[in-house]
Amino acid sequence: MIIVDTGAFLALFNQRDTYHAQAQIAFNNVSEPLISTYPVVTETCYMLTQFASDTASFNFLKCSNLQ
Structure with missing residues (x-):
């Protein structure tokens, strides 16, 4: 497990990330x-919205399979 x-x-x-x-x-x-x-998920959504786009944040949530 990782x-x-x-x-x-x-x-x-974020496609623009190094x-x-x-x-x-x-x-x-x-x-x-x-x-x-969940705090990592929240922080990731916030930072993707700020530094990439709302679409990047949405795609992250769509792939996250929160359980």
Whole structure:
């Protein structure tokens, strides 16, 4: 199980992020389950809206499978 923090999500969902391509590769190669916390989800949505777009924030939530 891998714990994911805001920085990784920002790189993955913000196409202008310096580490976007590396994040895509890393997330595509992970075979273990990923977990995070609600505060990370909240912070990621806020930062994506501020630094990328509302669409990036929406796409993050759509992919997050909150349970």
